[in-house]
Amino acid sequence: MISLEAALVRDTLVAKGLETPLLPSDMSADEKYLRIKGLLTEVVSTLGLDLQDDSLAETPHRIAKMYVHEIFSGLDYQNFPSISLIENKMAVDEMVKVSNINLTSTCEHHFVTIDGLAKVAYIPKDKILGLSKINRIVRFFAQRPQVQERLTQQILIAIQALTETDNVAVSIEATHYCVKSRGVMDVNSSTSTTALGGIFKSNPQTRAEFLM
Ligand SMILES: Nc1nc2c(ncn2[C@@H]2O[C@H](COP(=O)(O)OP(=O)(O)OP(=O)(O)O)[C@@H](O)[C@H]2O)c(=O)[nH]1
Numbered sequence: 001m002i003s004l005e006a007a008l009v010r011d012t013l014v015a016k017g018l019e020t021p022l023l024p025s026d027m028s029a030d031e032k033y034l035r036i037k038g039l040l041t042e043v044v045s046t047l048g049l050d051l052q053d054d055s056l057a058e059t060p061h062r063i064a065k066m067y068v069h070e071i072f073s074g075l076d077y078q079n080f081p082s083i084s085l086i087e088n089k090m091a092v093d094e095m096v097k098v099s100n101i102n103l104t105s106t107c108e109h110h111f112v113t114i115d116g117l118a119k120v121a122y123i124p125k126d127k128i129l130g131l132s133k134i135n136r137i138v139r140f141f142a143q144r145p146q147v148q149e150r151l152t153q154q155i156l157i158a159i160q161a162l163t164e165t166d167n168v169a170v171s172i173e174a175t176h177y178c179v180k181s182r183g184v185m186d187v188n189s190s191t192s193t194t195a196l197g198g199i200f201k202s203n204p205q206t207r208a209e210f211l212m
C-alpha cells in the first residue's frame with residue numbers, strides 16, 4: 001500500500017507523461033535484491049574478479065542492497081516520504097524558497113553519480129508544506145536512475161500536486177560523473193536545469209527573484 005500523497009504524485013506524473021519509464025512488476029524488494037545479487041555475481045566474476053577473496057565476496061550483496069534499498073529506492077512509491085501539510089491560516093502569499101538542498105542522484109545512462117544542489121520555491125495558496133518535506137521530495141526523486149531534466153520536472157510536479165498550486169520553481173546545478181570520471185573526462189563543467197510553473201514562468205520579476 002502506498003500513501004494517498006504518493007498515489008497523487010504518481011498519477012499526476014503519469015498523466016503529464018513525466019513518470020520514469022517503468023515496467024509493471026509484482027516482485028517484492030527482497031525478490032529484487034536476490035535476483036540482482038545473482039546477476040551481479042555473474043558481472044563481477046565475468047570481469048575476472050575472484051569472488052572467493054574476502055574483500056570481493058560480499059560485493060554482489062552490497063551492490064544489490066545499494067540498488068534496491070539506497071540509490072534506487074525512489075523507484076518504489078512505498079518509500080515516498082510522509083507529507084505534512086498545514087492550512088495556510090497565516091495567509092502567506094510570498095515566496096518560500098529552500099536553497100542548497102544536497103542532491104546525490106545516479107545517471108540512468110551510465111549508473112554513475114550525479115552530485116549537486118537543488119533550489120525549490122513555491123508561493124503558498126491554501127496549504128503550507130513542512131519545510132523538510134521539500135528536501136525529502138528532492139531526495140526521493142534523486143534516488144532513481146535519472147536524467148537531470150526529468151528529475152527537475154518530477155520535483156516541480158510533485159510539489160505542485162501536493163501544495164495545490166502551479167506557483168512552484170525548481171533548479172538544480174550538478175556535476176555528472178559520467179562526464180567527469182569517464183567519457184569526455186571534463187572535471188570542471190556543471191549542468192543547470194530549471195523547471196518553472198505558474199507565476200515563476202509568466203512573471204520575469206518572480207523568476208528573477210527565484211533564480212538570484
Ligand atoms: N540530457 C542529459 N544527458 C545526460 C545526462 N546524464 C548523462 N547524459 C548524457 O547522455 C549521453 C549518452 O550518450 P551516448 O553516446 O549514448 O553514450 P556514451 O557513448 O557513453 O557517450 P559519452 O558520455 O560522450 O562517452 C551522454 O552525452 C551523456 O553526457 C542528463 O542528466 N541529461
Ligand SMILES: [Zn+2]
Binds near residue numbers: 109178179
Ligand atoms: Zn551518464
